[in-house]
Amino acid sequence: MKMEAVLNCSSQHEKPCGLILQYGTAGFRTKAEHLDHVMYRMGLLAVLRSKKTKSVIGVMVTASHNPEEDNGVKLVDPMGEMLVQEWEVYATNLANAEQNELQAVLTDIIQKECISLQQEASVAIGRDTRPSSENLAHAVIDGVTALNSKYHDYGLVTTPQLHYIVCCCNTEGRYGTPTVEGYYNKLSSAFNNLVKQAHDQGDKKKCLSVDGANGIGALKLKEMEEYLQSAISVQLYNDGSRGKLNHLCGADYVKVQQKPPQGVEIKPGEPFCSFDGDADRIVYYYNDSVGHFHLLDGDKIATLISTFIKELLLKIDLTLKMAVVQTAYANGSSTRYLEEVMKVPVYCAKTGVKHLHHKAQEFDIGVYFEANGHGTVLISKTAEEQIRHLANMEQNDEKKKAANMLLSLIDLINQTVGDAISDMLVIEAILSLKGFTVQTWDAIYTDLPNRQLKVKVADRKVIETTDAERRTVKPPGLQEKIDDLVKNYNMSRSFVRPSGTEDVVRVYAEADTQENADRLAHEVSLAVFHIAGGVGEEPKPL
Ligand SMILES: CC(=O)N[C@H]1[C@@H](OP(=O)(O)O)O[C@H](CO)[C@@H](O)[C@@H]1O
Numbered sequence: 001m002k003m004e005a006v007l008n009c010s011s012q013h014e015k016p017c018g019l020i021l022q023y024g025t026a027g028f029r030t031k032a033e034h035l036d037h038v039m040y041r042m043g044l045l046a047v048l049r050s051k052k053t054k055s056v057i058g059v060m061v062t063a064s065h066n067p068e069e070d071n072g073v074k075l076v077d078p079m080g081e082m083l084v085q086e087w088e089v090y091a092t093n094l095a096n097a098e099q100n101e102l103q104a105v106l107t108d109i110i111q112k113e114c115i116s117l118q119q120e121a122s123v124a125i126g127r128d129t130r131p132s133s134e135n136l137a138h139a140v141i142d143g144v145t146a147l148n149s150k151y152h153d154y155g156l157v158t159t160p161q162l163h164y165i166v167c168c169c170n171t172e173g174r175y176g177t178p179t180v181e182g183y184y185n186k187l188s189s190a191f192n193n194l195v196k197q198a199h200d201q202g203d204k205k206k207c208l209s210v211d212g213a214n215g216i217g218a219l220k221l222k223e224m225e226e227y228l229q230s231a232i233s234v235q236l237y238n239d240g241s242r243g244k245l246n247h248l249c250g251a252d253y254v255k256v257q258q259k260p261p262q263g264v265e266i267k268p269g270e271p272f273c274s275f276d277g278d279a280d281r282i283v284y285y286y287n288d289s290v291g292h293f294h295l296l297d298g299d300k301i302a303t304l305i306s307t308f309i310k311e312l313l314l315k316i317d318l319t320l321k322m323a324v325v326q327t328a329y330a331n332g333s334s335t336r337y338l339e340e341v342m343k344v345p346v347y348c349a350k351t352g353v354k355h356l357h358h359k360a361q362e363f364d365i366g367v368y369f370e371a372n373g374h375g376t377v378l379i380s381k382t383a384e385e386q387i388r389h390l391a392n393m394e395q396n397d398e399k400k401k402a403a404n405m406l407l408s409l410i411d412l413i414n415q416t417v418g419d420a421i422s423d424m425l426v427i428e429a430i431l432s433l434k435g436f437t438v439q440t441w442d443a444i445y446t447d448l449p450n451r452q453l454k455v456k457v458a459d460r461k462v463i464e465t466t467d468a469e470r471r472t473v474k475p476p477g478l479q480e481k482i483d484d485l486v487k488n489y490n491m492s493r494s495f496v497r498p499s500g501t502e503d504v505v506r507v508y509a510e511a512d513t514q515e516n517a518d519r520l521a522h523e524v525s526l527a528v529f530h531i532a533g534g535v536g537e538e539p540k541p542l
């Protein structure tokens with residue numbers, strides 16, 4: 001390694017003095033103007049990770065649902081997963097090293113990980129549509145080339161497309177062709193195969209309105225449309241031609257505000273969905289005949305998909321270990337429905353997709369979704385082989401058909417990470433095959449009214465949690481207070497946790513009525529404010 005070249009080039013990607021950042025729930029995220037040095041250094045780290053794993057490593061430049069002025073970066077591990085947690089600390093150390101400490105930090109990583117510098121490396125780079133992303137991606141490339149490594153710049157791609165590409169590169173194409181076209185071909189042929197088998201198809205093409213959050217998802221869905229034309233017609237809103245990224249639109253806005261994106265008119269019963277800024281999340285919704293807004297979030301998506309898979313497994317008489325993984329934000333009704341009616345085991349993981357993904361890997365079929373619409377399904381290799389064997393050998397036509405359906409579903413699902421486009425096609429295919437509308441899907445169970453709030457405190461780290469973040473252990477007295485407040489309401493639940501992506505404490509409450517959920521959320525916010533060092537104005541009732 002030519003350390004001199006690395007350090008020289010680093011001085012062109014200067015670190016703002018004293019700036020401290022952390023590789024959080026989803027990589028680094030902050031104002032775009034503070035990230036040039038982080039990008040260069042993540043280029044370096046991706047090369048080291050690539051040498052260590054002898055695989056292609058991905059670097060995605062995006063800040064997902066955050067405002068357009070922000071940006072961020074996440075590293076993608078060989079099988080298309082998020083960067084392994086042990087390396088997050090290296091990422092943090094590199095990002096925060098002053099120029100004169102950089103050499104020591106790099107050497108430390110190389111020694112601790114026993115990295116052979118002779119080993120070849122290769123990095124796959126992608127970026128979202130933010131105005132700052134192109135230059136920041138160049139800084140990543142500078143880091144990669146400073147270490148004399150190869151790279152492939154995939155340009156504008158969704159986060160899940162880059163995860164897919166990395167997985168394809170490292171499995172000699174067994175997962176698919178490592179290009180955006182390969183992704184379109186794989187998903188569209190699986191989708192077309194599935195919907196062909198729906199009974200009520202006739203001449204009626206499926207129609208769906210999509211809010212693209214003015215981001216990369218809109219761009220890529222437009223590109224993909226020609227591959228899907230015979231089966232679905234998409235009406236795109238917030239396609240990026242005018243509005244600002246994520247501004248008053250997108251999956252996060254719709255989920256948190258519990259209302260449709262601004263500027264779109266929804267006819268009663270019309271199915272709508274929203275992507276987030278890097279197209280790894282999706283939520284569905286519709287307005288009923290009296291104008292009430294109905295949200296079908298990650299919990300409803302997990303229920304729909306797991307019901308469908310369970311039905312197919314029953315048809316082919318295959319016993320597989322299936323589970324659903326949620327977080328504390330999952331609506332209590334969804335957990336109850338899954339456990340009590342569907343008899344599917346449900347696990348609660350800490351917030352952040354990496355935690356859910358890990359848990360889901362423990363099962364033959366692991367369905368995981370965060371309530372905000374980020375999730376996917378993991379199917380173990382053995383389970384896939386068993387299904388493939390049945391599809392090939394089975395004599396009974398109905399069973400053969402069901403096994404083939406499962407195989408197409410496996411191809412349609414992006415197993416590397418949550419994927420708005422893939423999830424949307426999975427949902428549309430299931431709705432077609434079951435003859436469901438969004439309303440029938442919504443009626444599977446009724447969400448408990450809920451509310452999410454944010455509280456500003458001086459130092460959110462004073463709050464420590466346990467039991468998958470459902471209870472606090474610090475500061476003293478807070479959990480007791482929350483327990484007391486929750487007791488005053490019916491069907492109630494509330495918890496608080498420090499956010500991993502924003503400088504706030506998040507409060508969640510649910511109860512029998514919206515008024516009660518709002519009131520409980522406010523009372524718990526006050527408890528946080530008073531016990532955990534609130535700053536600024538005291539939280540006001542909604
Ligand atoms: C309540 C909520 O939606 N939290 C989000 C948010 O994390 P926080 O740690 O809550 O800020 O951003 C994460 C990354 O996108 C996402 O995984 C997570 O679900």
Ligand SMILES: [Mg+2]
Nearest residue numbers: 064276278280
């Ligand atoms: Mg996202």
